[in-house]
Amino acid sequence: xxxxxxxxxxxxxxxxxxxxxxxxxxxxxxxxxxxxxxxxxxxxxxxxxxxxxxxxxxxxxxxxxxxxxxxxxxxxxxxxxxxxxxxxxxxxxxxxxxxxxxxxxxxxxxxxxxxxxxxxxxxxxxxxxxxxxxxxxxxxxxxxxxxxxxxxxxxxxxxxxxxxxxxxxxxxxxxxxxxxxxxxxxxxxxxxxxxxxxxxxxxxxxxxxxxxxxxxxxxxxxxxxxxxxxxxxxxxxxxxxxxxxxxxxxxxxxxxxxxxxxxxxxxxxxxxxxxxxxxxxxxxxxxxxxxxxxxxxxxxxxxxxxxxxxxxxxxxxxxxxxxxxxxxxxxxxxxxxxxxxxxxxxxxxxxxxxxxxxxxxxxxxxxxxxxxxxxxx
Amino acid sequence: xxxxxxxxxxxxxxxxxxxxxxxxxxxxxxxxxxxxxxxxxxxxxxxxxxxxxxxxxxxxxxxxxxxxxxxxxxxxxxxxxxxxxxxxxxxxxxxxxxxxxxxxxxxxxxxxxxxxxxxxxxxxxxxxxxxxxxxxxxxxxxxxxxxxxxxxxxxxxxxxxxxxxxxxxxxxxxxxxxxxxxxxxxxxxxxxxxxxxxxxxxxxxxxxxxxxxxxxxxxxxxxxxxxxxxxxxxxxxxxxxxxxxxxxxxxxxxxxxxxxxxxxxxxxxxxxxxxxxxxxxxxxxxxxxxxxxxxxxxxxxxxxxxxxxxxxxxxxxxxxxxxxxxxxxxxxxxxxxxxxxxxxxxxxxxxxxxxxxxxxxxxxxxxxxxxxxxxxx
Numbered sequence: 133x134x135x136x137x138x139x140x141x142x143x144x145x146x147x148x149x150x151x152x153x154x155x156x157x158x159x160x161x162x163x164x165x166x167x168x169x170x171x172x173x174x175x176x177x178x179x180x181x182x183x184x185x186x187x188x189x190x191x192x193x194x195x196x197x198x199x200x201x202x203x204x205x206x207x208x209x210x211x212x213x214x215x216x217x218x219x220x221x222x223x224x225x226x227x228x229x230x231x232x233x234x235x236x237x238x239x240x241x242x243x244x245x246x247x248x249x250x251x252x253x254x255x256x257x258x259x260x261x262x263x264x265x266x267x268x269x270x271x272x273x274x275x276x277x278x279x280x281x282x283x284x285x286x287x288x289x290x291x292x293x294x295x296x297x298x299x300x301x302x303x304x305x306x307x308x309x310x311x312x313x314x315x316x317x318x319x320x321x322x323x324x325x326x327x328x329x330x331x332x333x334x335x336x337x338x339x340x341x342x343x344x345x346x347x348x349x350x351x352x353x354x355x356x357x358x359x360x361x362x363x364x365x366x367x368x369x370x371x372x373x374x375x376x377x378x379x380x381x382x383x384x385x386x387x388x389x390x391x392x393x394x395x396x397x398x399x400x401x402x403x404x405x406x407x408x409x410x411x412x413x414x415x416x417x418x419x420x421x422x423x424x425x426x427x428x429x430x431x432x433x434x435x436x437x438x439x440x441x442x443x444x445x446x447x448x449x450x451x452x453x454x455x456x457x458x459x460x461x462x463x464x465x466x467x468x469x470x471x472x473x474x475x476x477x478x479x480x481x482x483x484x485x486x487x488x489x490x491x492x493x494x495x496x497x498x499x500x501x502x503x504x505x506x507x508x509x
Numbered sequence: 510x511x512x513x514x515x516x517x518x519x520x521x522x523x524x525x526x527x528x529x530x531x532x533x534x535x536x537x538x539x540x541x542x543x544x545x546x547x548x549x550x551x552x553x554x555x556x557x558x559x560x561x562x563x564x565x566x567x568x569x570x571x572x573x574x575x576x577x578x579x580x581x582x583x584x585x586x587x588x589x590x591x592x593x594x595x596x597x598x599x600x601x602x603x604x605x606x607x608x609x610x611x612x613x614x615x616x617x618x619x620x621x622x623x624x625x626x627x628x629x630x631x632x633x634x635x636x637x638x639x640x641x642x643x644x645x646x647x648x649x650x651x652x653x654x655x656x657x658x659x660x661x662x663x664x665x666x667x668x669x670x671x672x673x674x675x676x677x678x679x680x681x682x683x684x685x686x687x688x689x690x691x692x693x694x695x696x697x698x699x700x701x702x703x704x705x706x707x708x709x710x711x712x713x714x715x716x717x718x719x720x721x722x723x724x725x726x727x728x729x730x731x732x733x734x735x736x737x738x739x740x741x742x743x744x745x746x747x748x749x750x751x752x753x754x755x756x757x758x759x760x761x762x763x764x765x766x767x768x769x770x771x772x773x774x775x776x777x778x779x780x781x782x783x784x785x786x787x788x789x790x791x792x793x794x795x796x797x798x799x800x801x802x803x804x805x806x807x808x809x810x811x812x813x814x815x816x817x818x819x820x821x822x823x824x825x826x827x828x829x830x831x832x833x834x835x836x837x838x839x840x841x842x843x844x845x846x847x848x849x850x851x852x853x854x855x856x857x858x859x860x861x862x863x864x865x866x867x868x869x870x871x872x873x874x875x876x877x878x879x880x881x882x883x884x885x886x
Contacts, residue, residue, distance in 0.1 A: 242753070245752050310766050
């Protein structure tokens with residue numbers, strides 16, 4: 133019986149040394165995590181664990197960012213399942229990352245190696261191993277969490293019984309690499325970056341991180357939704373139409389983006405942002421596996437794929453590509469929303485139906501009839 | 510008879526003081542321009558001038574950037590028309606802008622006022638007035654040039670006989686303002702910016718301008734086209750999948766964006782980039798005219814509207830909005846292309862047909878039958 137952190141509280145787990153795909157080692161690592169629901173194992177030896185995978189700047193408190201979807205009786209039902217969400221390796225919410233102390237007592241800083249999505253899964257596998265959890269009922273995640281979910285299905289079919297892959301692709305597209313690299317450069321161009329070793333200096337490349345977030349946020353949100361909210365409105369008390377340009381005289385949307393950026397700067401580490409964004413650039417399910425489609429075909433874990441019709445970061449055709457090529461497609465669902473990429477977080481009612489369908493498909497139960505949205509199996 | 514610059518050569522024209530919409534004055538301004546074809550006036554007193562409006566970092570050498578579309582016998586037929594293309598006010602290709610010398614002998618720098626799209630038209634109107642040109646057969650332009658074209662039709666219907674408005678909207682959207690402001694900030698955050706007065710110091714905010722261009726380029730190009738060209742390929746001789754992240758180890762798409770950025774830095778001024786991008790943020794055909802749709806309805810100049818199906822910067826629904834609301838829609842055309850926004854520059858064959866249709870609609874000629882692509886009048 134694994135020794136799990138108390139329900140809803142942040143726990144940490146030592147996971148030993150994590151070797152990376154590219155040949156480095158993250159020594160003496162730990163992952164932080166949350167869990168909800170009691171751990172059980174069924175007659176077939178399959179645990180009731182659901183592994184939830186957070187997105188780039190998300191964290192292990194999934195019940196907060198997937199508010200309304202996780203809890204007793206909810207789509208991700210903690211009466212039935214033991215829900216576990218780790219903080220990703222390389223992050224800054226309790227798991228080992230660039231802002232963590234290295235065993236030598238100094239910060240990891242730029243000694244923290246580049247990681248791939250596969251390395252994130254490797255760390256999580258060591259986490260489950262260290263707890264004695266050998267099987268999970270399902271892995272679920274969107275965006276970077278969806279990339280991890282897909283790699284889980286590819287790397288450890290012996291562990292994963294089913295997967296729900298949301299708003300992601302089989303590999304990074306060139307456009308994603310481009311826009312993500314622009315964000316990394318914004319941070320690396322900040323003179324407080326100090327090649328990634330700013331922790332001891334007391335500096336913080338906050339301007340660079342804020343710039344990165346403003347760009348990123350515009351890839352997470354659909355232009356229809358943003359325009360509906362802000363249009364060309366000036367920020368209250370400011371005049372962006374004055375005779376001379378001024379940074380202090382903003383449109384409302386600029387103020388909104390500044391606010392999003394400030395929020396992120398307060399809660400997130402620039403070093404982690406670079407490491408995790410670089411991991412997204414490296415996402416490629418086909419690498420070393422004979423190419424994309426061969427790798428997808430080889431995935432025999434049942435996978436539900438869902439995407440957002442207005443997503444410009446992971447356009448819907450990328451989820452269609454997954455659905456065409458996965459070796460065992462469970463279902464395909466489309467989230468219809470003006471919100472864009474983030475709709476997998478914000479369209480709770482649609483996600484509720486998609487996830488309830490998912491669970492009814494992976495553990496059929498006549499008391500839980502599914503209500504289809506748009507499934508093409 | 511206007512004294513025009515020799516065919517195909519850069520000319521300059523003093524246009525006097527240009528008052529801006531927001532209440533400043535650009536004193537003693539000039540516009541630089543190119544022209545092709547001979548000037549004529551028909552029996553109705555209408556000149557054969559076609560005014561071509563360039564995009565943000567474009568210039569007056571339209572025969573170069575619209576290669577294949579301007580010349581004798583081409584869609585923009587210089588045997589028939591006198592084609593004139595000015596460099597926009599605020600730019601850096603011969604027209605007065607922040608990098609120009611002020612009459613006091615120092616650089617304009619940040620004394621150069623904020624300009625709107627309407628100010629750009631005002632300057633161009635003064636340019637035509639100074640040459641004695643009182644009518645033009647048509648104004649044509651895409652992107653920022655399309656915004657100018659639309660304002661020409663709204664501001665000076667007595668001058669403009671017809672207009673072709675490509676890949677633009679009735680006003681800036683919040684998403685555009687967001688992504689454009691991110692570009693402005695990249696420049697303003699460069700420590701070589703010096704509040705816009707870097708010219709005398711010999712500094713150049715090249716890093717900021719390069720960062721702005723990388724972002725911008727990803728809004729000009731469709732993800733399908735970029736992915737088809739670059740995918741996840743590494744740049745030759747570099748390894749972006751190494752054990753530690755390095756700026757020097759790039760994906761091919763990063764190298765491509767760096768190249769685009771370097772090219773722009775060599776040919777464009779950061780001060781002009783800020784002024785013109787700010788002008789795009791201010792684009793709003795409805796301002797002071799009773800709102801967008803009333804302003805569009807009031808435009809009685811016949812307008813052809815065209816857009817690109819994969820444009821994420823000016824999505825096609827924005828051109829549909831124009832087409833629904835313009836007071837005298839001549840035709841609507843869709844450019845179908847994976848290229849995104851820039852398709853109005855690159856899809857020469859489609860543009861050729863659209864422009865030939867446009868000219869046949871505005872001056873019917875039985876020798877020049879039109880070949881429709883997708884016109885919904």
